[in-house]
Amino acid sequence: MPYGPGRLVQTDATQVNERKFLFTLMDMDNVNHIVVFMTGQAAFPDGLGAAVYINWPSSSGETSWQLIGHLTNQKPSAIFKISGMIKDQNSASNVFSDMASHPHHAQLGISLEPLAELAQQVPVTSVNPSEQAATFEEFVNNMLMSFYNYSTSFSKSLAEIASIASTMDGSVGQTQFLPLSVLENWQKLFQAKLSRDVNFWKK
Incomplete structure (x- = not known):
């Protein structure tokens, strides 16, 4: 069953033949993701899974079927990003090409x-690997800056720490303090690794 954010789940599939089913997705211009899932009422037959295709008809009504992913009994649901996909006939799959659109x-x-x-x-x-890498690197850098800015907002000078300690009953002596330079050096080291290899954290 497919659905998009803010939309009802669609259950009105047209059965093309014993193994093919078709859903019509209305007003898809501003939809970035769709979710396809099994309902749990029945499993796939042994040895079978589902290939999920999307079709972007041209203005002339010609079909352009593209494979976007798979479902299996071990993977009964998936979120597919469809924004940015090329809506033409160049990479068409003809598995449903006999269907009207x-x-x-x-x-x-x-x-x-x-x-x-x-x-x-x-x-x-919907995006090529270089674009994915750039997007991931941007996300990580923004995350690092957010963490850095949040952490440094609590920073205190030695004089401030000493002043706080003088007004307390000694419990501050059990608190550990981290020099801000340690956080700065870690951030620089992480960003340097990321700039050399965006996938270094997988290794």
Whole structure:
């Protein structure tokens, strides 16, 4: 069953044949993600999973089916990013090409296929790897700056710490303090690693 943020779940699939099902997705211009999931009422038959396709019809009504991912009994739901996908015929898959389409709506196709075949299929992506890396690096740098700014907002000078300690009953002696330079050096080291290899944290 598919749905988009702020929309009702769609259950009105058209059964094309024994293993193919079709959903019409209305007004998709401003939708960035869709969720497709199994309801839990029935599992896929043994040895089968679902290939998930999306179709962006052209103004002339021609179809452009693109594989966006898979569902299996071990992975019964998935979120697919569809913003930025090329809506043309260049990377079309013809698995549903015999289906009529409406130029103002998208279509979602579910095709039950052997797991061995699903494992060999490569979904299209809405952004290329270099764009993904740039987006991740930007996110991490923003996260680092947020953490740095938050942490340093609590910083105290030695004189301030001494003043606070003089007004307390000695419990401050149990508190540990971290020099701000340690945080600054860690941030620089992390950013340097990130600039050399955006995936260094996976290693």
